[in-house]
Each structure stands twice: as C-alpha cells, then as structure tokens.
Amino acid sequence: MGERERRGAPPYGGTFVPRALVMDAEHIRRAIKRMAHEIVERNHGLDNVVVIGLQTGGIEPAQQLVDALEAIEGVRTPLGSVDVAFHRDDIGLRPVLPEAPTEINDDLNGRTVVLVDDVLFTGRTVRAALDAINDFGRPRAVQLAVMVDRGHRELPIRADFVGKNLPTARSESVKVTCDSVEIGFMQK
Amino acid sequence: MNHLLSIDDLTGDDIREVLRITPSFAEVAQRRIAKVPALRGQTVALLFYEDSTRTRLSFEVAAKRLSADTLNVSVSSSSVNKGESLRDTAETIEAMGIDAVVVRHRSSGVPLQLTRWLDAAVLNAGDGWHQHPTQALIDCHTLHQQLGDLSGSRIAIVGDIKHSRVARSNVAAFTKLGASVVLVAPPTLLPAAVSTWPVTVETNMDAAMASVDAVYLLRMQRERQNSAFVPDLREYAIRYGMTSARAALVGPDVPILHPGPMNRGVEIAAAVPDLDQVVVIDQVRNGVAVRMAVLFLLLGSGPPPELPIASDPSSEAATSATST
Numbered sequence: 405m406g407e408r409e410r411r412g413a414p415p416y417g418g419t420f421v422p423r424a425l426v427m428d429a430e431h432i433r434r435a436i437k438r439m440a441h442e443i444v445e446r447n448h449g450l451d452n453v454v455v456i457g458l459q460t461g462g463i464e465p466a467q468q469l470v471d472a473l474e475a476i477e478g479v480r481t482p483l484g485s486v487d488v489a490f491h492r493d494d495i496g497l498r499p500v501l502p503e504a505p506t507e508i509n510d511d512l513n514g515r516t517v518v519l520v521d522d523v524l525f526t527g528r529t530v531r532a533a534l535d536a537i538n539d540f541g542r543p544r545a546v547q548l549a550v551m552v553d554r555g556h557r558e559l560p561i562r563a564d565f566v567g568k569n570l571p572t573a574r575s576e577s578v579k580v581t582c583d584s585v586e587i588g589f590m591q592k
Numbered sequence: 593m594n595h596l597l598s599i600d601d602l603t604g605d606d607i608r609e610v611l612r613i614t615p616s617f618a619e620v621a622q623r624r625i626a627k628v629p630a631l632r633g634q635t636v637a638l639l640f641y642e643d644s645t646r647t648r649l650s651f652e653v654a655a656k657r658l659s660a661d662t663l664n665v666s667v668s669s670s671s672v673n674k675g676e677s678l679r680d681t682a683e684t685i686e687a688m689g690i691d692a693v694v695v696r697h698r699s700s701g702v703p704l705q706l707t708r709w710l711d712a713a714v715l716n717a718g719d720g721w722h723q724h725p726t727q728a729l730i731d732c733h734t735l736h737q738q739l740g741d742l743s744g745s746r747i748a749i750v751g752d753i754k755h756s757r758v759a760r761s762n763v764a765a766f767t768k769l770g771a772s773v774v775l776v777a778p779p780t781l782l783p784a785a786v787s788t789w790p791v792t793v794e795t796n797m798d799a800a801m802a803s804v805d806a807v808y809l810l811r812m813q814r815e816r817q818n819s820a821f822v823p824d825l826r827e828y829a830i831r832y833g834m835t836s837a838r839a840a841l842v843g844p845d846v847p848i849l850h851p852g853p854m855n856r857g858v859e860i861a862a863a864v865p866d867l868d869q870v871v872v873i874d875q876v877r878n879g880v881a882v883r884m885a886v887l888f889l890l891l892g893s894g895p896p897p898e899l900p901i902a903s904d905p906s907s908e909a910a911t912s913a914t915s916t
Contacts, residue, residue, distance in 0.1 A: 502616035
C-alpha cells in the first residue's frame with residue numbers, strides 16, 4: 405500500500421525492514437469494529453455519512469469500515485476514494501504521480517465525510533485531501549479515521565477515530581497491510 | 593523526461609505510464625470544480641506558427657485545468673510579422689518567465705532547436721512532417737480504451753502518409769506498444785524510406801480492411817503537397833476513402849480514428865463520421881486529459897529519485913515479502 409509513493413521518496417525511499425509486529429489481523433479487525441461503533445455514536449447513526457478512503461493506503465481500511473458499519477446499522481454507507489496527488493504541497497520537489505482516479509460519486513454538500521487513511525504522520529496528506537474533497541461540494545463536517553497515529557504532526561490536524569496510537573521515532577517507518585501493522589525502518 | 597519532442601525518445605513503458613495516469617486527469621474534468629492546483633504558479637507559452645484549433649485549445653484547457661497560466665503567442669498578431677526570428681521570439685517570451693513552451697512550426701526540428709536556446713521544457717505540438725507526439729499518445733489512449741492492450745493488434749493507417757507527422761508518431765507509438773501497423777496509400781503518398789519503417793504496406797484498401805482491429809484515417813494535407821500526388825480527389829476518395837461500404841466491410845466493432853480536421857467527402861465519406869464506431873470526438877476529449885498528464889509529468893513530478901530503487905529486483909522481492 406502506498407509503496408510507489410514511498411519508494412522513490414527520500415528520506416522514506418528504500419526497502420522496508422520490519423522490526424516488530426504491532427497489530428495482527430485480529431487486532432485490526434477489533435480496531436475497525438470499535439472505530440465503526442465510534443462513528444455511529446458520534447454521528448447518531450449513519451444518515452448523510454460518506455466514507456472516503458485515501459489512495460492508496462486508505463482504500464482497504466475504508467472498505468473494512470464500510471463493512472463493519474453495515475454489520476452494525478444494516479445500511480451500506482456510500483464509499484469513495486480520493487487521490488491527493490494534484491493537491492500535495494511537494495509537487496515539483498519530488499516525484500509524485502497519481503495512483504488511480506478519484507471516485508466520489510456523491511454530492512458532498514451537507515454530508516458528513518469520514519476520511520480514512522492507514523497512517524497519520526505529518527498531516528500533509530490529510531491537508532491535501534481536505535482540499536481535494538472541496539472540489540466535490542461543501543461537507544457539513546469532515547472526520548478523520550486512521551488505522552495508526554504515529555505522531556510527528558507538521559500541521560494542526562488530528563484524527564477523530566484511531567485504530568492504534570503508536571509512538572515512533574521520526575526515522576522509523578510504519579507499514580500497514582490488510583492483516584498486519586509493522587514498525588521498522590527503510591533501508592537504502 | 594525534460595522535453596517531449598518525439599515518440600522516438602519514449603519507451604513502450606513510458607507510453608504505458610502516460611496511459612496509466614491519464615484516467616486520473618480525465619476524472620478532474622468531471623468534478624464540480626474542474627480545476628486542481630497542481631501546476632499553480634507555472635506558466636505555459638503556446639507558440640503556434642501554424643494554424644491549429646484543437647491542439648492549441650486542448651493544450652490551453654489542459655494547462656488551465658492544472659492551474660498553470662497560459663500565454664498565447666499567435667503569430668499573425670505578433671512581432672513575427674515584423675521579421676523577428678524564431679530565436680528572438682522564443683528568448684523574448686522566456687525572458688518574461690515561463691516554464692514550458694508548446695510549439696508548432698512548419699519546419700521539422702524547430703522544437704529540438706528551441707531546447708538548445710531555452711531552459712524551459714519544450715513540448716512539440718507538431719513540427720513539419722516530423723512528429724506530433726501528443727497526438728500519438730492521445731491515439732494510443734483512445735485505442736487502449738477501445739481495444740485494451742494493443743500488443744498483437746493490427747492497426748491500419750490510411751492516406752497521406754508521406755506528409756503526415758501524425759503517421760510518423762503513430763507508427764512509432766503503436767509499434768512500441770506491440771501492435772503491428774499496415775500502411776494503406778497510393779505509392780505516391782508513401783514516404784521514400786518506407787522500406788526502413790517497421791510496417792507492412794498495402795496499396796489495395798479493400799484487401800487491407802478485411803483483417804484489421806482499428807483504422808486510422810489521415811487528412812489529405814493539400815497545403816503541404818507541392819505537386820499532383822493523386823490524379824483527382826474524387827478518384828482518391830473512391831480508392832482510399834472510408835466509404836460507408838468499407839466501414840461495413842471492416843465491421844461495426846472496429847474503431848475508426850481521425851486526427852481532425854476531417855475532409856468529409858475525401859478521406860472519409862460524408863455519412864461515416866456519424867457511425868458509432870468513429871471515435872473522433874473521444875480523441876478530442878482524451879486530448880485534454882493526455883496533455884494534462886504530459887504537462888504534469890514535465891512540470892509537476894519533480895526531480896528523479898536519488899536511487900533507482902524501483903529497478904532493483906531484490907528490493908522489490910523484499911518489499912512484497914513483507915506485505916504478504
């Protein structure tokens with residue numbers, strides 16, 4: 405997930421070398437379920453809620469969240485995806501290419517958008533995503549769900565729903581797949 | 593890539609990368625607010641020494657959808673009419689601070705020459721008989737939408753090949769994607785060096801139409817023809833035009849392309865453009881998205897990574913091992 409973006413991008417470029425397994429498939433399943441309950445509680449149901457995953461790491465967790473929300477409330481929440489490549493603040497500084505077309509088929513005016521990503525780090529990707537979804541309307545509210553919050557924010561952004569708070573060193577790297585969260589480092 | 597001068601400078605993988613990212617740019621046009629800030633603060637000059645409607649407009653729309661500013665230099669109302677040289681015009685525009693020049697000129701090699709004079713990225717929008725690379729990328733994308741992977745498919749290019757930069761770019765692009773190309777034209781409209789091209793040649797159009805996956809029609813470029821290459825346009829239309837009968841012969845599932853502007857009644861019969869298999873409007877629509885992709889690759893994607901990590905097979909293997 406997100407490998408292409410990270411691959412060529414110093415200081416993150418290189419091969420991921422895992423140090424420790426932080427979450428296994430069962431941990432992830434429980435975290436998704438808990439976050440789904442929190443989303444329902446916060447919004448008093450799922451009326452007007454739209455779930456949007458960030459390319460590429462947020463796509464899988466967004467899908468899992470929508471499944472979990474359906475299991476709780478019995479309704480299928482609209483699911484979209486957003487690619488923030490055109491809204492990044494580092495265009496021209498390093499190679500940034502779009503991964504897949506943004507798919508938002510619902511008018512976001514007046515909706516509650518739940519943005520989903522795998523790892524919350526500097527907050528810059530989320531900043532770009534907030535800009536990108538503005539092209540699709542003016543949501544009533546935007547909430548942020550992440551599988552891992554690893555700290556080191558560079559912008560005033562916080563998550564509303566967190567799978568796991570994971571203290572890290574800046575030099576470390578976090579890898580999220582559909583059935584594991586690992587902490588490690590990138591080797592050049 | 594720093595400039596886009598010719599399809600010959602690209603590999604098959606480069607072309608496939610353009611095709612991979614193009615749908616992301618097409619999606620931008622569908623948004624309620626069809627504009628993204630990707631190239632904010634960059635300026636693209638459009639320097640057209642030859643008539644053009646769709647290419648110039650499509651580059652202009654593409655640049656604007658990416659928030660770049662555009663400078664239109666239309667030669668008929670500029671100092672070129674006072675005798676200013678190409679180099680002086682180009683350097684004057686660059687002195688105003690531009691990041692890219694889109695150039696069309698009747699002489700082959702002008703875009704290459706500009707790269708030696710300017711620091712800006714140069715995009716070839718057609719130079720003489722030589723190349724029209726963005727048109728070829730658009731045609732690859734349109735055919736990719738229609739046929740999927742082009743490798744193994746047979747594509748006929750019909751008409752005035754000798755004078756066509758579109759044909760030269762498309763032969764290179766289609767071949768790099770693994771398609772085989774058959775040129776269909778009277779011998780007088782074939783280039784002298786056609787035997788060195790990676791193509792087969794057919795002078796009987798009906799025979800060629802029997803087994804192709806796509807047909808690409810070229811405009812009769814009468815403005816470039818300095819002598820009588822065909823006895824008569826009506827005879828040409830009968831022998832090499834896409835008539836309704838030939839459209840039926842190739843079959844309704846075979847896409848028919850044309851770079852425009854069409855000469856109805858010459859290379860394409862008046863009624864044929866209205867058939868569903870004619871994808872000329874798709875080509876125009878794709879033109880904006882493909883040119884956005886090219887502008888973004890040239891101006892927006894930043895310097896290349898310090899390490900060629902993607903090409904190292906051992907690191908690929910290690911990464912995929914950790915993700916499963």
